[in-house]
Amino acid sequence: MAVQTTASTTDSASGAPAPFGPAAALSCRECGTRYPLSPVFACLECFGPLEVAYDLPTGDPEALRARIEAGPTNIWRYAPLLPVPADVATKPNINPGWTKLVKADNLARELGITGGLHVKDDSGNPTHSFKDRVVAIALEAARTFGLTTLSCSSTGNLAGAVGAAASRAGLRSCVFIPHDLEAGKVVMAAVYGGELVGIEGSYDDVNRFCSELIGDPIGEGWGFVNVNLRPYYGEGSKTLAYEIAEQLGWRLPDNLVIPIASGSQLTKIDKGLKELIALGLVEDKPYKIYGAQAEGCSPVSAAFKAGHDVVRPVKPDTIAKSLAIGNPADGPYVLDIARRTGGAVEDVNDEQIVDAIKLLARTEGIFAETAGGVTVGVLKKLIESGQLDPAAETVVLNTGDGLKTLDAVAPTTGPTATIRPTLAAFREAGLA
């Protein structure tokens, strides 16, 4: 496997951009041990997760803001803050990001929010979920490391994001899914023409098999975006924090409501917000981070409510399949962040999820996937229970697209009436 085990943060003698931009090393989240930038993901000392450490640009925040604002309308405008080379935007990518931050006055009115409400709507990404952000950073790392196959285990959104990104970049892709996935999701995963392998077993079996592949010579040259490229992959979620702040006019909201699957997205958004403050790009002010889970897979919410520091794994049973990770790797970090910032973790049941999907569609014209029903439903519950101040300014995330989870709303969403094509029938149906 062609692996570059060190990376300079400055331009090399050749004058080419530093391959990882401002990234300086991988750093263990638990013990702080540092490693060269390479395709590894666990600390050799303590098995803790590795994350990217930076030498971030110092100097005039105004100049940095201007540089960002002059950049492309996608995540690469934040290249100075990501583990990517300065010329990343010139390479073939599907260029996610710069999705809409929708001022949701109608929804705010229904929920009794007076301090302002925005929906960060990531269904606008190329394959219609936030996964395009994380895959884009992992893809760039794969290119730098000379990896030639992009891979992942997936039950839906991630498969499409990996397939699309690899096709455009001219890399081979090989994606692993449980063999009994819904037909629609199989089509989405297969249409980009990469290899798609059904595994006879559960999602856990798929994951275990991927770990085996990484350790085997077969896996040489393979980048599993959510395994050996995970430290880079995770950084993609920071761009949600950057975009929210920039789209608010370079300032932070009071509250953010974020879905929890593995918990990675929530922790990286917090990391991004802290970077914005450290860089002077936004004013240093308190913010509260709220995590949202489905009741049928709510191990972090349960731990939060019980006052525990550890997260007890569960067997998921919820319509919010993109959040159905029973043993969330970043669960403890999520608990830390919710408690440190004064936020909370809450959950809603399947009926509340469906109601929230419809509420968001009816008020703002945004058709969210079940994960968006979870965040909007949790926002409603947080207000009703007094955990979130409606007079504060809130941003709620929708991370995916309703077209991918039609089954969730189909049983309760249909025509108002079916009539013969006559004015009399229209009147009789009480529609006039």
Place this chain on the structure above:
Amino acid sequence: MAVQTTASTTDSASGAPAPFGPAAALSCRECGTRYPLSPVFACLECFGPLEVAYDLPTGDPEALRARIEAGPTNIWRYAPLLPVPADVATKPNINPGWTKLVKADNLARELGITGGLHVKDDSGNPTHSFKDRVVAIALEAARTFGLTTLSCSSTGNLAGAVGAAASRAGLRSCVFIPHDLEAGKVVMAAVYGGELVGIEGSYDDVNRFCSELIGDPIGEGWGFVNVNLRPYYGEGSKTLAYEIAEQLGWRLPDNLVIPIASGSQLTKIDKGLKELIALGLVEDKPYKIYGAQAEGCSPVSAAFKAGHDVVRPVKPDTIAKSLAIGNPADGPYVLDIARRTGGAVEDVNDEQIVDAIKLLARTEGIFAETAGGVTVGVLKKLIESGQLDPAAETVVLNTGDGLKTLDAVAPTTGPTATIRPTLAAFREAGLA
């Protein structure tokens, strides 16, 4: 019905922005008779279709370009060229447009195009089709005319676009569909919470019924986006021309490949390109417009090939349902434009459509709906038949999203293999 029958192009005495911006009147496309800006759509003299006529801004193109570039990253950056008030971006809209123009080098290589190829990918719109553009302009006209119900007949994309736009704007919506539509499309049409009425009959029956409603007192206050608001609605397609030119660096491509349903989109893109030249925003140079149809609904292609000026209606039978209009209202204008510019009209069969959807996905990571399969398939055929110069620069449109037409590719899109989760099984399947 509260109708404003005249509109000034300059600010009124009150200082409010002119409600229709630079639009001066409605003008008959056939006989040129002019009418005040109102919710009418057919000429009283000759029954010809009405379109919006402008007093477009004169003066320094550089200043106009700068004004546009400083605007929002959606269609409202072109407000100075649209029948909307200057403050339109401040009103609740779903804000479509500024979708990606993807440099498609992989696809170009496969097709043998050496002059450069771009895909204008309108699946990035809020409800994932170009219909959001046209509905946005119709919605603004409805607001100005004091209409309170937004309506349409639809078999899919338009229903979602109208529902979403009306919800966000706080208008009532009432959408009419054939009662036997696919379940998924019904969900998309219903989820935004407006009224959805199934009509026992064909799409033609739905249309006829809508015309009856407009003429009845029941229809007072109703804006049917594709009937009595059609002149405004159609203008939304001009923004595709503006965006393509601006995203190319304020210049025109040599060739454009555009799908044909009613033909309105193609004619309005041509109108937009001519405006850009007239305004000095781009250099005046020749361009060729190619129309793309599905073989199972190819009345314009048939007329083009036969050298006819009239289009003989057909009964559609194709998987490209969003293009399945058997009697395209703007067919004769499409023929004029294809012939005047030196382009052509071509068609592809269902198998070629599916192959083209997969080709685009495999090369560029873009999952198009069947209409995108039609344009990419036609592009391939035009090159193979020598009708389109591969050494010239081409832009091909994808107007919708593959997630909405999964059935088209499902039968031929699936896993490479299904295996037990062992390395031996992986090797045996020939995947290593």
